[in-house]
Amino acid sequence: MNCHEAHEQMYGYLDRESGVVRRLRVRWHLYRCPPCGKGFSFEYALRLRVRQGCRDELPEELSHRLRALLREQTDGQG
């Protein structure tokens, strides 16, 4: 398997559509080829995040403001 094939098979692997042998071959290539392994990790993390629905992901600025607001309130009551 070369890099091109690995990339093509990667999506089947991620979507669990590939058979056992094909999955093993993809895995072996990713293990032997660091650039493809990195690409795979990225795709994998991306899919995981999408599956989780980005629920607990707040924009940096918003979470910062929220924290500042909470701190103000607790200080006021203190």
Ligand SMILES: [Zn+2]
């Ligand atoms: Zn490769």
